[in-house]
Amino acid sequence: MTSSAVVQVCSALGDENRWQILRMLGERPRSASALAAELPISRQAIAQHVEVLVRAGLVERERHGREVRYVPVGAALSAAVGQLQAAAAGWDRRLEALRRRAEGSAEVSG
Amino acid sequence: MTSSAVVQVCSALGDENRWQILRMLGERPRSASALAAELPISRQAIAQHVEVLVRAGLVERERHGREVRYVPVGAALSAAVGQLQAAAAGWDRRLEALRRRAEGSAEVSG
């Protein structure tokens, strides 16, 4: 892993095609070929996007005969959301303190 | 804007340098020059990262004389987290249904 889990999940979620794929898999697990039949990009491009999602832990492979179906993993997203939430909460607290200080005195001694 | 707000926030959060910057700004708002003095990358690189964060709505500019201080915006992160949470919840529900179906019968008729 080149980066922490949250960063990797965010990076994976930082692309609209991957959101689209994730949404489609959420409706119904599908193979890369099946996804390619409904999206304007090639199967290989989709395979690469899915690989990113797999590495981020957001989807899992499921073999069905010669077919590989991809299934989203809700828990991974929930976990990432939890950490983001914690970060947001921490910042909120600190930022509130900062804001109070800023309103009280714009510039104390340089 | 080239993409939706959530995607943009995720994309901005998909880089460790930007997390680092965000954390440092959370501790204490600073200028790009001040950040550059504490990070191993150039001021310009930091300025570009901060620009990404500003475009994502995660930080705001604050002029103080000839200095430009950057302040994180907790609300933006909270909002994004909220949407991610909604997505996660939706998927969780659907995925639970899928899982139940999968466990009951591996492959029903196509």
Place this chain on the structure above:
DNA sequence: GTCACCTGCAATAGATTGATTGCATGACGA
């Protein structure tokens, strides 16, 4: 066994991103 289909790997081209250097502009302080 053979055919068809789906997956997987490799190589490649184009676009985007991350980081750097150099210079110009603008504001504060002496």
Place this chain on the structure above:
DNA sequence: TCGTCATGCAATCAATCTATTGCAGGTGAC
């Protein structure tokens, strides 16, 4: 006014990412 310091813009380079094509390997159907 002049010097200093911080910001801002432009150009450039390297690395990464996205998407494509082509082909080899495997699995299931007949």
